[in-house]
Amino acid sequence: MRHGLLLTAVATVTIPGVLAMMAVMGHEHAQADESIAAAALSAVPLTGPFPIAPATARTAVRNNVAAAQGASGAPATVLSRVTASQQVMGMRLLDKAANAGLSTSYQGTELISQSDVGGNVKMISQVWHQGGGPTLVETSSGTTSATQQTTAVASSDPASASPEGVFGVTKSLMALLNKHYVAVYLGNGTAVGRPAAVIDLYSFGGVLVARYWLDKQTLVPLRRELFDTSNNVISEDTFVQVQFGTLAIPQLAGTAAGTNASAGALAITSKSQAQPQSPAQPAWVTMPKPATFRTSLTGQGWPVPGSLPGNLPLYAAASTTTTSGKVADLEYSDGLYVVSLFVQRGSLTPDMTGWRRETLDGQQAFVSGHSVTWSEPGFVYTMIADAPAQTVAQVVGAVSPGGPPGVLGRLGRGFVRIAHVIDPFN
């Protein structure tokens, strides 16, 4: 009895005190989050597969994790206590990695290796990023392409609304990722010779789909692997060399204004610049409401889908005008895979030099690297996808209507066009 009272008294005094200290520490040391590593990353590594239900869960729930999570839309409900904390940590680290990719200065060499409709594609990129500033990328193709070339383009955030990150870890994509996948902090690891936090990404069905290595010191992604359903690596993005800290953007050929750059020229833009880089690099106007933009396009007769196979919803849209007319850019993603669909009026030129003709899901298309283009009556589609080859083929088949629309389809399209004529702003 006395022991019980003593214990209660100690708990009454200690718990509020500890909580108050934690609140103060958390408030005053927000920066300490960057070194999440110190305490949290030393957690005991767990064994998979994840996600798992707690042992106390009813059998029906434990055996139906995927359905339960899919129905709830939030993946925390049926995980065990340990796994749930790891999940919270995993998503939190990825969110912070998206910010770190913007705010941290770094330079390094990236190796990108993908298996897609174009076969195995490898690229090597030199990347310089100034924290909160521009990103400079010089990309050259790897060993498997038919030709080897070196060229450079800018990766930037010209409208201050576009995502930017490293290895697909951006703010907007992480928000989508949280809706479609379960991120679980796995433990410590190494990448590029640096200590790293390892995070696994699972589908709601419990299938491992990706693994991230985040630099323990800065949380910048160092490596990312994507897996197919058989646990084979289908994509690997990794730094082969990286340095962090304030760096000087190298003065390479073509960076000075007005320089007549060669194919190896570079372009730099800053977050505050929205003007076109050149006649070939027009400014994109980001649409604040992608769904409304798509509806508007549909009303004008543009056949553009609201979502793509592989559970890829429309999440961003932009438009620009090139020498061949207006181009609509529709972005679809589940947070992991990203498909950019560019649509413009016209037909494909007969001269498709550099492209390989292929049949994808019954549709004639042209493939170059991981780009696919095809023509529908009156429209040309060009797709650039960071997605499995199977998904890419399904997208081509799904976007292509495969014949005339039929009476009802034609009537429906006509009504939409009439509505657009009546109210062109909706």
Added chain:
Amino acid sequence: MSHLGDLLSALVDGELSGTELDRANAHVAACGACRVEANALRRLKHELRALAEVHDADGMTSRLLAMTSESCAEGAAGLARLTDLADLAYPVGPTSARDLGRVRGRSTPSRRLIGRRRGRYVLWTTLSLVAVGIGTAAFGMGGNSGSTGPQITPQLEVFDNQHAITSGDVPFVEPADVSTRVPAVAATP
């Protein structure tokens, strides 16, 4: 000479007798106009009687009347439409030349009913035409856009860059990219 007026209808209906009948017959014999009108009324009465027999024979009238829960007058109006005698809005059974003359002379509630029905017909016809018109327009506008537009060579250098920005990854270099790539003009941050 004054004409028979309502007496003519009574004469045709066989309702006159005695001196009234003699006087009416004498007038009809002497007056061509009354004779013509009397003949016309008799012909009409005969035709209506024949029609009534036909409809009674196949029971259509009774069925039509039974279908409507409206008044007797409305039922008669429906019958009148069927027999192309829209002006005759009275039941066919005991046809009365007097009634015929009265119907011809002034507007009745049945006529107003017919007017309303005609209005409904006009309304429905107009609405149908509008619906058909909009449907035809939608069908026409729902076809493929006429012209195929310009011939396009996908500008991969533009698309790759945009994809890199939105996907948060480095831009790809495609085999078809080099031939179309235009050097970018540099800008300082």
